[in-house]
Amino acid sequence: xxxxxxxxxxxxxxxxxxxxxxxxxxxxxxxxxxxxxxxxxxxxxxxxxxxxxxxxxxxxxxxxxxxxxxxxxxxxxxxxxxxxxxxxxxxxxxxxxxxxxxxxxxxxxxxxxxxxxxxxxxxxxxxxxxxxxxxxxxxxxxxxxxxxxxxxxxxxxxxxxxxxxxxxxxxxxxxxxxxxxxxxxxxxxxxxxxxxxxxxxxxxxxxxxxxxxxxxxxxxxxxxxxxxxxxxxxxxxxxxxxxxxxxxxxxxxxxxxxxxxxxxxxxxxxxxx
Amino acid sequence: xxxxxxxxxxxxxxxxxxxxxxxxxxxxxxxxxxxxxxxxxxxxxxxxxxxxxxxxxxxxxxxxxxxxxxxxxxxxxxxxxxxxxxxxxxxxxxxxxxxxxxxxxxxxxxxxxxxxxxxxxxxxxxxxxxxxxxxxxxxxxxxxxxxxxxxxxxxxxxxxxxxxxxxxxxxxxxxxxxxxxxxxxxxxxxxxxxxxxxxxxxxxxxxxxxxxxxxxxxxxxxxxxxxxxxxxxxxxxxxxxxxxxxxxxxxxxxxxxxxxxxxxxxxxxxxxx
Amino acid sequence: xxxxxxxxxxxxxxxxxxxxxxxxxxxxxxxxxxxxxxxxxxxxxxxxxxxxxxxxxxxxxxxxxxxxxxxxxxxxxxxxxxxxxxxxxxxxxxxxxxxxxxxxxxxxxxxxxxxxxxxxxxxxxxxxxxxxxxxxxxxxxxxxxxxxxxxxxxxxxxxxxxxxxxxxxxxxxxxxxxxxxxxxxxxxxxxxxxxxxxxxxxxxxxxxxxxxxxxxxxxxxxxxxxxxxxxxxxxxxxxxxxxxxxxxxxxxxxxxxxxxxxxxxxxxxxxxx
Numbered sequence: 123x124x125x126x127x128x129x130x131x132x133x134x135x136x137x138x139x140x141x142x143x144x145x146x147x148x149x150x151x152x153x154x155x156x157x158x159x160x161x162x163x164x165x166x167x168x169x170x171x172x173x174x175x176x177x178x179x180x181x182x183x184x185x186x187x188x189x190x191x192x193x194x195x196x197x198x199x200x201x202x203x204x205x206x207x208x209x210x211x212x213x214x215x216x217x218x219x220x221x222x223x224x225x226x227x228x229x230x231x232x233x234x235x236x237x238x239x240x241x242x243x244x245x246x247x248x249x250x251x252x253x254x255x256x257x258x259x260x261x262x263x264x265x266x267x268x269x270x271x272x273x274x275x276x277x278x279x280x281x282x283x284x285x286x287x288x289x290x291x292x293x294x295x296x297x298x299x300x301x302x303x304x305x306x307x308x309x310x311x312x313x314x315x316x317x318x319x320x321x322x323x324x325x326x327x328x329x330x331x332x333x334x335x336x337x338x339x340x341x342x343x344x345x346x347x348x349x350x351x352x353x354x355x356x357x358x359x360x361x362x363x364x365x366x367x368x369x370x371x372x373x374x375x376x377x378x379x380x381x382x383x384x385x386x387x388x389x390x391x392x393x394x395x
Numbered sequence: 396x397x398x399x400x401x402x403x404x405x406x407x408x409x410x411x412x413x414x415x416x417x418x419x420x421x422x423x424x425x426x427x428x429x430x431x432x433x434x435x436x437x438x439x440x441x442x443x444x445x446x447x448x449x450x451x452x453x454x455x456x457x458x459x460x461x462x463x464x465x466x467x468x469x470x471x472x473x474x475x476x477x478x479x480x481x482x483x484x485x486x487x488x489x490x491x492x493x494x495x496x497x498x499x500x501x502x503x504x505x506x507x508x509x510x511x512x513x514x515x516x517x518x519x520x521x522x523x524x525x526x527x528x529x530x531x532x533x534x535x536x537x538x539x540x541x542x543x544x545x546x547x548x549x550x551x552x553x554x555x556x557x558x559x560x561x562x563x564x565x566x567x568x569x570x571x572x573x574x575x576x577x578x579x580x581x582x583x584x585x586x587x588x589x590x591x592x593x594x595x596x597x598x599x600x601x602x603x604x605x606x607x608x609x610x611x612x613x614x615x616x617x618x619x620x621x622x623x624x625x626x627x628x629x630x631x632x633x634x635x636x637x638x639x640x641x642x643x644x645x646x647x648x649x650x651x652x653x654x655x656x657x658x659x660x661x662x663x664x665x666x667x668x
Numbered sequence: 669x670x671x672x673x674x675x676x677x678x679x680x681x682x683x684x685x686x687x688x689x690x691x692x693x694x695x696x697x698x699x700x701x702x703x704x705x706x707x708x709x710x711x712x713x714x715x716x717x718x719x720x721x722x723x724x725x726x727x728x729x730x731x732x733x734x735x736x737x738x739x740x741x742x743x744x745x746x747x748x749x750x751x752x753x754x755x756x757x758x759x760x761x762x763x764x765x766x767x768x769x770x771x772x773x774x775x776x777x778x779x780x781x782x783x784x785x786x787x788x789x790x791x792x793x794x795x796x797x798x799x800x801x802x803x804x805x806x807x808x809x810x811x812x813x814x815x816x817x818x819x820x821x822x823x824x825x826x827x828x829x830x831x832x833x834x835x836x837x838x839x840x841x842x843x844x845x846x847x848x849x850x851x852x853x854x855x856x857x858x859x860x861x862x863x864x865x866x867x868x869x870x871x872x873x874x875x876x877x878x879x880x881x882x883x884x885x886x887x888x889x890x891x892x893x894x895x896x897x898x899x900x901x902x903x904x905x906x907x908x909x910x911x912x913x914x915x916x917x918x919x920x921x922x923x924x925x926x927x928x929x930x931x932x933x934x935x936x937x938x939x940x941x
Binding site: 420421424425428429434436437438439441445446463629633644645646647648649650651652653 | 689690691692694695731732733734735736761764765766767768862863864865910911912913914915917918
């Protein structure tokens with residue numbers, strides 16, 4: 123299953139439009155190229171509909187949203203939906219400011235996303251208007267653990283059902299849910315959370331997997347999340363004395379570039395809940 | 396010839412103003428520093444004329460153009476020309492949206508660029524209003540190959556003559572033309588096209604070479620294109636098991652940093668057509 | 669002293685708001701994560717007050733300032749001061765354009781910064797309206813050397829006293845002054861000046877150290893400057909044949925990630941003037 127999803131990306135080389143933040147845009151572009159997709163970043167209102175129309179999928183990431191890019195997000199999102207493209211929302215920092223929370227909520231209400239990917243704080247901000255978000259990291263009390271996993275899954279399934287989309291909640295344990303099924307993924311390494319942009323990169327990777335696997339969207343999401351986590355593990359194995367997060371960042375992207383379907387199938391650790 | 400061009404950059408350390416995209420701005424800055432030039436990025440209308448006035452050259456890259464930076468491109472371009480600085484256009488994604496195509500066309504009509512560098516799709520979009528561009532990559536049917544090279548050269552020479560500037564068309568084979576002469580460059584590695592921003596980096600590198608070699612502009616362009624391709628080759632030789640595009644990106648910049656004139660002269664593979 | 673400062677950052681993990689340039693934002697984010705702080709980048713006027721309110725410190729970096737982000741800098745700066753957070757100004761390129769100089773001067777007059785960090789040209793532009801700045805590098809005639817050090821220290825102490833803040837002037841020799849005391853720091857490597865963003869990264873690092881050490885601000889600044897310089901030395905020791913500035917950039921961030929208090933205390937080379 124996962125092998126097929128990865129190979130579909132390699133074969134179709136989906137062209138992904140990203141309205142994303144300037145902090146991690148370079149890593150996002152390289153992550154898309156690493157999985158053999160093609161990136162384009164464009165956030166000017168006057169061109170986003172045209173740009174998204176020639177692409178296969180759209181990632182909306184609100185990491186450094188501003189008054190000029192917010193209308194672009196709505197325009198591109200609606201156009202992409204109209205074209206039948208897959209659209210993903212990464213609500214970076216939802217809960218950290220009223221503007222972020224409201225923009226994310228409004229995007230959710232106007233655009234039928236195929237997938238929403240965030241940490242538990244961000245998803246909670248969308249689901250219940252929580253204001254407990256601390257930037258890009260799930261606050262400690264909000265982390266998904268083995269102890270509260272069942273409760274979290276119930277909470278997230280309700281949200282996924284309500285939004286009629288796939289929800290990917292990442293953290294120590296990654297959860298992929300569609301309102302009915304739930305996959306729990308154990309791949310990854312704690313150090314990944316100390317590298318800026320691993321979440322943004324995963325979101326773009328998911329968009330590429332969705333665009334290349336429109337008939338098995340849930341599986342595509344699971345495959346992308348496993349691939350990213352596995353890349354974090356493989357990259358960690360290559361770390362040498364003195365290496366830190368900058369080298370780790372590069373090795374994660376390298377690992378996606380070098381990963382094939384057999385490797386993914388073998389290394390993926392997930393279970394249906 | 397190439398050696399002199401590289402050494403002029405090292406000696407003059409030209410200060411290059413870049414109005415460029417936020418995706419690859421960091422790599423562009425490091426590429427300029429690697430060749431011993433100095434970068435400054437500034438795209439606010441209120442300061443671009445002043446900034447460009449204290450620089451030696453200007454790169455205009457429309458990769459993430461927007462309503463606020465477009466007027467800055469025109470103002471800076473005109474000022475740089477008035478100062479006698481060299482000015483280069485990188486029409487990223489021309490053909491992908493009306494805004495990009497029209498902005499690039501209008502820039503070309505108002506600013507006498509010293510050089511335009513793009514892939515064949517982007518150049519075609521400027522030359523004949525082609526709408527076949529797929530983002531930053533030349534579409535397959537548009538690639539310059541040994542078979543269609545003669546035809547492409549004729550096409551590009553007409554464009555170069557019309558625009559009265561040097562045209563650099565990069566792809567599997569890189570062509571540098573000025574309306575009369577044409578250099579064909581064989582340096583480079585296919586993997587370079589899978590690293591985001593190698594085109595943007597080359598454009599900035601060309602601006603630095605032009606700024607340091609105002610009396611032999613065509614040779615300066617050839618030297619910069621050879622240097623970038625050779626860096627791609629040298630970087631590739633250093634790749635180890637498990638390395639992918641992120642490491643390759645770093646090694647390419649490293650190779651420019653470590654390259655001297657003798658190395659460039661020895662490794663350059665070009666011929667006059 | 670330095671050990672305590674570093675360990676306070678590791679313990680408190682300060683959350684740092686950065687209004688910064690898009691060229692080096694990624695490196696700044698990773699540098700903050702490397703020292704165990706948390707970064708958030710946000711420059712939209714509508715949210716900066718709310719964002720800075722949930723943070724522990726604010727860095728204002730004018731590297732790619734524009735009409736939309738300038739009001740955000742003032743709003744966030746004032747809010748942060750009102751909250752009792754530490755605030756740092758990095759006047760990138762002050763002196764290179766009227767807009768930069770005036771914005772930096774106006775920021776200084778309206779916001780009581782805890783620290784201003786720049787090269788000597790930038791500081792001079794603020795102190796005496798010098799227009800001799802060349803981008804991000806101190807112009808040669810403006811470099812702090814062993815010969816002119818005493819004179820420079822006098823000049824900088826007057827500025828620090830006037831602004832009632834800590835001034836960090838970086839270059840071959842780094843100086844940290846508060847109007848009374850002056851620390852001279854000898855850590856670092858010349859190659860650091862050829863990597864884009866090392867100044868921006870240091871500024872963010874200083875903000876993190878200040879936020880975690882509010883009761884010994886001068887010492888916190890000295891610790892951060894020593895840490896960055898030492899990282900440059902440790903990173904340089906790990907360079908191999910063929911490595912250049914891109915690899916060096918990564919190794920510097922890696923070195924901060926791997927540095928502990930004992931290592932910092934042992935490697936720091938500073939003296940009170």
